[in-house]
Amino acid sequence: MTYQPNPHRYDKMLYRPVGNSGLLLPAISLGLWHNFGSVDDFENARQMIHTAFDLGITHFDLANNYGPVPGSAEINFGRILHEDFRKYRDELIISTKAGYVMWPGPYGNWGSRKSLLASLDQSLQRLGLDYVDIFYSHRPDPNTPIEETMGTLKTALDSGKALYVGLSNYSAEQTQAAALAAKNLGFKLLIHQPRYSMLDRWIEEDLQETLTTNGMGAIAFKPLAQGLLTNKYLHGVPEDSRMRDPHYATLQEDSLTRPTLAKIEKLQKLAQKRGQSLAQLALAWVLRTDLGRGVTPVTSALIGASRPQQIIENVAALEQLDFSTAELEQIEQILK
Numbered sequence: 001m002t003y004q005p006n007p008h009r010y011d012k013m014l015y016r017p018v019g020n021s022g023l024l025l026p027a028i029s030l031g032l033w034h035n036f037g038s039v040d041d042f043e044n045a046r047q048m049i050h051t052a053f054d055l056g057i058t059h060f061d062l063a064n065n066y067g068p069v070p071g072s073a074e075i076n077f078g079r080i081l082h083e084d085f086r087k088y089r090d091e092l093i094i095s096t097k098a099g100y101v102m103w104p105g106p107y108g109n110w111g112s113r114k115s116l117l118a119s120l121d122q123s124l125q126r127l128g129l130d131y132v133d134i135f136y137s138h139r140p141d142p143n144t145p146i147e148e149t150m151g152t153l154k155t156a157l158d159s160g161k162a163l164y165v166g167l168s169n170y171s172a173e174q175t176q177a178a179a180l181a182a183k184n185l186g187f188k189l190l191i192h193q194p195r196y197s198m199l200d201r202w203i204e205e206d207l208q209e210t211l212t213t214n215g216m217g218a219i220a221f222k223p224l225a226q227g228l229l230t231n232k233y234l235h236g237v238p239e240d241s242r243m244r245d246p247h248y249a250t251l252q253e254d255s256l257t258r259p260t261l262a263k264i265e266k267l268q269k270l271a272q273k274r275g276q277s278l279a280q281l282a283l284a285w286v287l288r289t290d291l292g293r294g295v296t297p298v299t300s301a302l303i304g305a306s307r308p309q310q311i312i313e314n315v316a317a318l319e320q321l322d323f324s325t326a327e328l329e330q331i332e333q334i335l336k
Helices: 042-054 072-084 086-091 113-127 146-158 172-185 207-213 258-274 278-286 308-319 325-335
Strands: 015-017 024-026 028-031 059-061 093-098 132-137 162-168 191-193 217-221 300-303
Touching (some): 024 028, 042 308, 072 086, 072 093, 093 113, 113 132, 113 146, 132 191, 162 172, 278 300, 278 308, 300 308
Parallel strands (some): 059 093, 093 132, 132 162, 162 191
Antiparallel strands (some): 015 024
């Protein structure tokens, strides 16, 4: 059956500008890091993409190494694009990244011109696209001059293979150096993709101010701390959780410490008082606009999902983004 998107998909989604640019991203974006690779159920992945778009999620985030196996998430998403979304390409923001190991030898990793451009071409082939909307340097390269990496991003822009470019996993100092190098080369970095959640607040120290100074937006990955900020682990570790899945070794059981669990339980009680799930509370907090110090708020929270219902629940967080001063103070006390 031919996929027909929800005609009301744009009615309720919130779209925010990315830094000092004209690009708008949905407040909730869908990441394809897990559950969209060759070891996963393809039809479930397809249904999650359909569900996301039906809810107004227009941004789908990938990387060359997403899977497993590496590259397979782009292949599967490319197939879904070809079969279901050809008429809607101009409604979508599709991003990919390069910087982690992809093929053997000295050129399948990091941030050299050789590696990044070869990887971008491979990603476009897997996706079946002429261009991506955003191309990221996935991580800083300690052995390649920042001018070379930024010059390569400029080449991606100038060639038309990317409409915008950005960074991921760069520190504030590295981001400032990259922004300066880009300015000297005559282009602008659009966006930074850092980890950010109630349990991982490192960007508040100085990265957010650096992004504001340079007119860059932010999209937060792991806003639910890989599921810790949900009700999944309140009563132990379920057998179907990521901690138990042999294909995904990124979340270890020892991360669920007693102090962390105590914070999660208190946040869960606050969420219930607000009429939200814990996940909805965590997403609303990441997307809050009152950050202080005049820093740029997070443009979008990048969620992962293993089934369509999770996407529906997460998008419902947008129905209640406001926090009272008392609630914010309570959250600060819980997180200390």
